[in-house]
Amino acid sequence: MIDRIITGRYKIIKNIGKGSFGTTYLAIDTQIPEPNECIVKHFTPSSKDPEVLKKAKELFEREAKTLNQLGKHPQIPMLLAHIQENQDFFIVQEYIAGHDLTQELPNGVPISEKFVIQLLKNILEVLIVIHEQEVIHRDLNPGNIRRRIKNKEIVIIDFGAVKEISTQYLGNQQPQNATSIGTPGYRPKEQTDGNPVFSSDIYAVGMIGIQAITGIHPINLSVDSRTGKVIWRNDIKVSNKFADVLDKMVSYHHQDRYLTAKSALTALESISHTKWKLPKINPLFWKVTFTGLVMTIAVVLFLNRRLPECGGKLAIYQNTEYNLNIKYPECWQRDESAEPFSGKILTLIQPQENAKLIISISPYSGTLDNYQKLHIQDIENHLEAADIIEQGTHIVDNKPGRTIIATGKNGDENIKNFYVMTLRGNKAYLITYSAAIADYDKFLPTAEKMIQSLELQ
Known part of the structure; x- marks a missing residue:
């Protein structure tokens, strides 16, 4: 062919x-x-x-x-x-230029709750359109969901297993002699039995969410033999509200799940749009404390004000050799002197030299877990008075990454470093935000925005 x-x-x-x-x-x-x-x-x-x-x-x-x-x-x-x-x-x-979700959900790497909620919302928004046409996809899994490289949108592909639903099946009746199609782990019981319903697709989306939040492939999850309930919440850091939504999405009996993609989306939006409300307080309290409250807010805002970063003007650094783009404040200095030993290709320096962001790229063919461990060793060996104070996960250009926060000394100065790392093919990308401890929080929002703008094609 x-x-x-x-x-x-x-x-x-x-x-x-x-x-x-x-x-x-x-x-x-x-x-x-x-x-x-x-x-x-x-x-x-x-x-x-x-x-x-x-x-x-x-x-x-x-x-x-x-x-x-x-x-x-x-x-x-x-x-x-x-x-x-x-x-x-x-x-x-x-042809959808981009990558499928298998690249964003590697085995053994739990993804942050915020990212997973947004991912599921994006999938459900497309699934609503599909279900509105009275079509069940029947094979939703990470390999059949792509992220378009151009605008990062979710695209659902591979409709070879779709099942149209005629009006006679929208009540309690089920289709007869339907073919059992779908991917093990993402396919609920009624679909295995040849009787898919709309909530069969919602089950698959829920299993994708559980896979993302746990780092465990669905076929490796345990199931309660009495109830058919998926066992996944042990030792996983996840809010009870989000966990409850996922549990409902993957309920054993299809009638216990969200019956429509729209209702599942609404449930997720209620988590991400939770609003803080003032407690009820006696009006006399406000009269007595109003002046003091205003003065306190003014002082806090003054002490925590963000420093002006070039009036909001941005520049773009592009490196065609590594297919790397990043936006940065126009007034930050750009140092492109390379260091082969460390892999450094770029340093962005705050005008008063109070903070800097460094991008390093080096050959690496191992796992993200092992790279993080190697970098911890490197920090302990080369950063004076190193103290690892936090480790976590991060999303870098829609793919998994890891973070390390450490304090140490640079000469007589006490510094704090924020390391973000990710893998692409046989290369490791390391982004280091470094500042004096006194200045770290002031420039952290700018550093986070730079990291968020990073594109690795």
């Missing part, structure tokens, strides 16, 4: 996946200018049994119909063509 040109237009470049009913290829559309990548799915059932052939063709035609139905939404791949050439059947659809 490689180099085959379908209908004189779509040239197959490489094989990117194979399932029971078809093979997926990366192709180029020879009739349009670059970027011209597209996805071609070739109907290639593994069996010649007439019933298998019938089912495979049905699934492919259903996917084409669904993509045509949904593909006008920017977070669902657009159908480009549905082709029969001799005895071969092809679906051609939009």
